[in-house]
Ligand SMILES: *[C@@H]1O[C@H](CO)[C@@H](O)[C@H](O)[C@H]1NC(C)=O
C-alpha cells in the first residue's frame with residue numbers, strides 16, 4: 001500500500017514536469033522515440049542510421065528534418081535498404097509535428113496499424129514499394145494529407161476509399177499494385193477535386209469508369225492499367241485538359257475513343273494497349289505533344305494519321321496487332337528522337353519512312369507481317385543505336401544497304417519472306433558483334449557467303465534458306481561457337497561441306513538440302529554432340545556414309561537423293577530414318593530390305609536391276625505408310641490393345657489429332673500415341689502424366705500428357721515429370737489465376753516453340769485433340785539439378801565443383817537467351833533447381849515453361865496478376881507488386897547459385913520460420929562468418945575459392961531491390977570471369 005502511494009506520487013511528479021517543461025522534454029522525447037525507432041530497423045545491413053545516437057542532436061540524424069523549434073517535422077528514409085517488421089506507428093505518431101513520413105523503397109513488413117490516425121499533421125504518407133501487408137486503416141483523421149503513396153505493397157482487403165472523401169487537400173493518391181479485393185471503381189475519388197496524380201493500376205478494380213471522372217480537372221496523371229475495367233472510355237474524360245499521362249492498358253475497354261479526345265493536347269503518354277477498342281485514330285492527330293503512344297492488341301482500323309510525323313516528341317509508337325491500313329506517316333522520325341516503332345501484324349502498305357533514325361536514337365524497328373513495299377531506307381544503315389530490325393513477311397525489295405550488316409548493336413536481323421536481292425551480306429558483317437539471329441530466308445539474295453561472317457561471333461541462328469546463294473560454305477564458319485541452327489537449304493551452294501563445321505560445337509540443326517554440294521560427308525561431323533537434325537538431301541554428295549554418324553542422337557537424318565555409295569551403317573538403318581537414304585543408287589544394306597545387300601562384287605547390270613527393285617519397293621513403302629496412317633485407328637481397334645491409358649485416349653477422343661511440329665520430326669505421332677501406356681509412365685501430376693518413350697530407332701523422348709478438362713491447381717511441374725526420378729520437390733505456390741488468358745499448355749507451347757538454344761529443353765511437337773494434348777520433348781537422362789544436389793537415390797550428391805560451375809553457366813546462358821535472345825523477352829517465372837535438367841553430359845537445360853510469359857514488345861516491364869513461382873525462389877517484389885520483370889528470374893537464379901555453392905535446399909527447417917536460403921546466406925555473411933562455413937563441405941579444398949567467387953555473384957543476383965540485380969547477360973560475363981582453372985589453351989582459343 002505504502003509503496004503504491006509513493007509510486008503515484010512519482011507519476012504525478014513526472015506528469016507535472018512533463019507539463020511544465022513540455023518544450024524541453026518534447027525534444028528529448030523525440031530523441032528517445034527516434035532511438036527506439038532505430039531498434040525496429042536493426043536487422044538492416046545499412047549504416048544510414050549510424051548517426052542516430054544519443055551523443056548527437058536528433059535534428060542532426062540522417063533523414064530527420066526539424067523546424068526552427070527543433071521539433072521533428074519529417075522522417076525521410078526512402079531508398080535506404082531498411083529492413084523491418086511491424087513498424088511502431090504508435091511511436092512514430094507520438095511525434096506531434098510530423099508532416100512527412102517517407103519510407104518508400106525499403107523492405108518493411110507487417111501491418112500499418114490504426115495508430116497512423118494519430119499522425120494528424122501528416123501531409124505526406126509515403127510507404128510505397130515495401131512489403132507492408134494487411135488492411136489499410138481508416139485515414140479520415142489525417143485531414144492535412146496531400147499525398148498518399150502506398151503502391152507496390154502487399155495490402156489486402158478493400159482500400160478505405162470512403163475515409164478519403166473529406167481529404168480535399170489530397171493531390172496524390174497512389175495505391176495501385178496491391179492485391180486488394182476486387183471492387184468497383186471508387187466513386188469517392190471523384191470528390192477529390194485537387195487530385196493531380198491518381199495511380200490505381202493493378203489493384204483489382206472492376207466495372208466501368210464512371211462519368212464524373214471529368215470533374216477531376218486538375219489530373220495530370222491517370223493510371224488505371226491492369227484491372228478488369230470494361231465498357232467505353234467515358235466521354236467526359238475529354239475534360240481532363242491537364243492530363244499528360246493516361247494509362248488504360250490491360251483492361252477490357254471497348255468502343256471508340258470518345259469524340260473530343262483530341263482536346264487532351266497536353267497528353268504526352270497514352271497507352272490503351274490490350275483492350276478491345278476500335279474505330280480509327282483520327283482523334284489522336286491533334287495530340288502533338290505525344291511522346292509515347294501504345295495501342296497494340298486492339299481492333300483499331302483505318303489509316304495512321306499523317307500528322308504523327310510532325311510530333312516533335314514522339315519516341316515510342318507501338319500499334320501492333322490491329323487492323324490498320326495505308327502508309328506510315330512519311331515524316332516519322334524526322335523531328336523527334338524516335339526510338340521504337342512496332343506496327344507488326346496490320347495491313348499497312350507503302351514504303352518505310354526514310355528518316356526513322358534521323359536523330360540516331362532508334363533501337364527497334366518492327367514492321368513484321370504487313371504489305372510494305374520499296375527498299376530499306378539508306379538512313380537505317382548508319383543507325384548504330386539499332387538493336388532489332390524485323391521486316392519479315394512484307395513485299396520489300398531492292399538491295400539491302402551494306403552498312404546494315406555491320407551495325408554494332410544490332411542483335412536481330414529479320415528480313416525473311418520479302419523480295420530482297422543482291423549479295424547476301426557484305427564484309428561489314430565482321431562488325432556485327434551483337435548479332436545473334438540472322439533470318440534472311442525466302443528472298444532473292446545471291447552471291448557467296450562472305451568469310452567475314454565468322455567474326456560475328458554472337459550468331460546463334462543463321463537462316464538463309466530459299467535464296468540464290470552460290471559458292472562454297474566458307475570454312476571460317478567453324479569459328480561461330482554459339483551457332484545453334486544453320487539453314488542453307490534450297491540455294492545453289494557448291495563445293496564440299498567444310499571439315500571446320502565440326503568446330504561449331506553448339507550446332508543442333510544443320511540443313512544443307514537442295515543445293516549442289518559435292519564431296520564426302522566429313523567424318524568430323526560426328527563430333528557435333530548437340531546435333532539433332534541433319535539434312536543433306538538433294539545434293540551431289542558422294543562417298544560412304546561415315547560410321548561415326550551413328551554416335552549422334554539424331555531425330556532427323558536425311559541423306560536422300562545424293563550419290564552416296566557403300567553400306568548404310570547398321571545403326572542408322574532403322575525405320576525412323578526411312579526414306580532418309582532413298583535415291584542413292586549405290587547404297588547397300590545388309591539389314592534394310594529396300595537396298596541391295598552389300599556384297600563385294602556387284603555387276604552393273606545387277607545394280608540397275610536393283611535400282612528398279614528399289615524404286616518399286618519405295619513406292620510400295622510409301623503407299624503402305626500413308627494407308628497405315630489412314631487406317632491406323634481401325635488397326636488399333638483390331639489390335640484389341642488391353643492397355644488402359646491408350647484406350648482412354650482412343651475412346652475419349654475423336655480420332656482427330658492436330659500435330660504441330662517445331663523441329664524436324666523423324667517419328668510419326670502414332671508412334672508417340674501408342675507409347676502412352678502405363679508401363680512408360682515416369683511421373684504424375686494434376687494436369688497430366690509424363691511418359692518416357694523409346695522410339696524404334698532408339699531415340700528417347702519425354703511426353704507430357706495434359707488433360708485439358710482437368711483444372712486441378714496442384715499440378716506437378718513439367719520438369720519434375722520430364723526427368724525419371726520423382727523425389728520430393730518444393731511445391732509450386734498456389735497459383736492465383738485472376739485473369740490468365742493462356743493455359744499452361746499454351747504458355748509452354750508459345751514460349752518453347754520459338755526457342756532454340758542448347759541450354760533450353762527442346763520441344764519437338766505438340767499433338768492435341770479436343771480432350772487432351774501431348775507435348776513431346778527430348779528426354780533428359782540425368783534428371784534435374786535438384787535430384788543431383790538434394791536427391792536421395794543412386795548417383796545423387798557429390799557433384800564436383802567443376803561440374804556445378806558448368807551447370808551454373810549453362811543455365812545462365814539459357815536464361816540469358818530467354819531474356820535477351822528472343823524476339824520478345826520470355827520470362828520463365830519458375831526458375832529453380834528442379835527445372836534445370838541435365839543431359840547425359842550434364843549439360844544444363846532450362847525446362848518447364850508452364851508459367852512462362854512473353855513480355856510486351858515495347859520492352860516495358862509487363863505486369864501480371866498471377867503470382868507464380870515456388871517458395872524459396874520467389875523474388876521479394878512478388879510480395880508487394882505483381883509487376884514482374886526479368887529481374888525476378890535473376891533473383892530465382894541467384895537462389896539456384898546459392899544451392900550450388902552451399903549444397904543446401906532453398907527452404908530448410910534450420911533457417912527458421914519464413915526464412916530461406918537467401919536469408920541464411922545473408923545472415924552468415926553479415927556475421928562475417930568465414931566463407932568456408934557457407935560453402936558446401938563436399939567441395940574440394942582447392943575449389944572453395946572458386947565457389948566463393950560464385951557466391952558473390954549469387955548475392956548480387958538476390959539483391960532485394962530488383963534494379964540492383966545484374967541482367968542475365970552480365971551474370972554470364974561475371975561467371976565466365978569466375979571460371980575455375982581456365983587453362984592457357986582455353987584462353988587463347990576462346991579469346
Ligand atoms: C550537428 O552536426 C554538425 C556537424 O556535422 C556539428 O557541427 C553540430 O555541432 C551538430 N549539432 C548538434 C546539436 O549536435
Ligand SMILES: *[C@@H]1O[C@H](CO)[C@@H](O)[C@H](O)[C@H]1NC(C)=O
Pocket residue numbers: 140162163164165166
Ligand atoms: C465527411 O464530412 C461529412 C460532413 O461533415 C460527414 O458527414 C462525413 O461523415 C465525413 N466523412 C468521413 C469519412 O469522415
